[in-house]
Amino acid sequence: MLTNSTDTLSDRAGPWIAFARVFAGLLLLYEATVGGWWKLGSVSSGPNPDWVEPGAGGLGPFVGTEVQSVADRAIDEGTYGWFATLLEAVVLPVPEVWTALAMFAQVGAAIALIVGFWTRPAAAITVLYFLPVFHFGMIRTSPLFAVPIAFAFVANAGRYSGLDGYLWNRPDALGRITRALNAPVPIQRSWYPTIAAGFAVVAVYYLLTIPEMADTRVHLTALEMTVFAGLVAGGCSFVFYGREPTTVAADALRVFVGYRFLQEIVVRSEPGANALPGWADAEAQTAVFEGIAQAHVPPVAAIIELAILPAMGGWVVAFAIVQTAVGIALLVGYRTRIAGTAAVGYLTLLTALGLVRLAPLVFASAIVAATLAGRHASLDAIAGRTYHPPQLSPNVSVPAAVAGIALLGSAAALGIDPTAGYGDVAGSVSLVMIGFGLIALAIASSDRLEPAAHRLETSGSSASDD
Structure with missing residues (x-):
């Protein structure tokens, strides 16, 4: 629906905020178990010996092999x-300690995001966890x-279909702690220009270090940090100037998605298998999809072999057009x-x-950009278009949950070997990722969880207060 309404978030924003929170939490938990930075492993693989090895000495079961290797x-x-200098002074002397902190932070924050419990501190810890990871050079993902x-964090997302919403009005100690931890950040309006200027200086610093x-x-850390700091400053x-923080953050995600499409x-x-198609030529993409077809589930493998590979010339043109057009449209x-x-x-x-x-x-x-963005720093805003x-609909909750559980099962x-390449486990990982999306959709659309947001809104802490 296209209107000329104000910047106030409608009640329909809550489920999409919940969807993004749950999906991000599931991705983070997957990453800690059998993903690219796997630590805990699966029942069949066991834990990653570079992170956890019972009886290895050091700090309990935690070993610092991976942390030390990445830092070196x-x-x-x-x-x-x-x-x-920071690594040499703080991290390398006690890599086991940082191993334990990293694991607890990632797993704990993932679970907190999924269930929406103390979401703001969980999100803040996660962002603080990833900032040094950027500077290790792990900048693509x-x-x-x-x-x-x-x-x-900005949207206080746990109040939508999350435990934070249910705990907010409790009169006991747990309710008081929840309200304190998820309270709006105490930043006075007059401070924002100084904060914006500070992040602008940080953006310029990283920009000047690119050469x-x-x-x-x-080399890409400087580019990414320039973009991040610039988005925060903006x-x-x-x-x-009085704009709603959640919709401002949604437009920051819109710009970021457009930027990553073009990057x-x-x-x-x-x-x-670990990239987006971009403008890669037909020969290169054929090699990628041939490898994926060998590892995918039979129905999708058949589609790749019968519909994708024979017409790869057309597909690469379609990939290039869609990715370029969508990237530019979201960016502006x-x-x-x-x-x-x-x-x-x-x-x-x-x-898929x-x-x-x-x-x-x-x-x-992208799910945030598609549902909540377009109100700020956009051609749509200039034209007076507000979406x-x-x-x-809550009717999709049960079917989505059933389908998601079936895909995860x-x-x-099939199993996922965390030591294998992305293309080698494409079939099972594809099922997991689609399943995660369906589970997030089921939670976000459930009308049984919806009252949490309403109770929080009536308590005097609306989205516009944050």
Whole structure:
């Protein structure tokens, strides 16, 4: 629906905020178990011996092999001098301690996000966890976790279909703690220009270091941090002028998704199961999809072999057109609802086809861009177009839950080897990611959980207060 309404969030925004929170939490939990940065492992694989090894000594079962290796590599391959000094002084002397902290932070925050419990501190801890990870040079995927989780912090997302909403009005100690931990950040309006200026300076600092870091492991860290700090600076400026923080954050995600769509074309052009297609040529994409077809579930493998590979020339043109057009449209905020919906559909298709790394991670932000964005710093805003969030019917909750559980059960039966490459486990991981989306949809659309948001709204802490 297209209207000229005010910036106030409608009641229909809550389910989409909940969807983004739950999906991001599920991705974070997956990553800690059998994902690319796996730590806990599965029943069949056991824990990652570089993170956990019972009886290894040190700090209980925690070992610092991976932390020490990553820190040494960052120093040897040219991270920022100040960060190298920090690693040598604080991290390398006690890598086991940082191993334990990293595991507890990631797993604890993931569970908290999924159930919506003390969401703001959980989101803040997660963002603080990922900031140093950026400077290790792990920059392709870590921002895709941090950005939607930062949105969950701004939106106070646990009040929507989460435990925070139910605990908010409790008169006991748990209710008081919940209200305190999820209270609006005590930032006076007059502080926002100074905060915006500070982040602008940080953005310029990282921008100026890009040439210096061009030949190092962290060459893209400077670019990503420039974008992040710039978005925060711009967001603070909009909030200072009275704009709603949640919708401002949603538009920051819109810009970020558009930027990442285009980055996968301009900066990272090599195709793979861990990438977006971009402008890669037919020969390169054929090799990628041939490998995926060998590992995918039979129905999708048949589709790839019969419909994708024979017409790869047409598919690469379609990939290039969609990714470029959608990326530009989201970046400038033109017809945001259409562009965001196209992004969500495109990423869902890629995930189903077996591009199981970046596509679901970008999806976590794209769902916010598609449903809540377009109100600020956009061509839509200049044209006076304001989109209400689409209505999410509670009737989809049970079917989505059943389908999601079925897909996750099928993936568990197939198994996921956390040491394998993304293309080698494309089938089972694809089922997991689609299943996660359905579970998030089931939770977000459930009318049994909806009253939590209403109780919180009537308690005097509405979205506009944050």
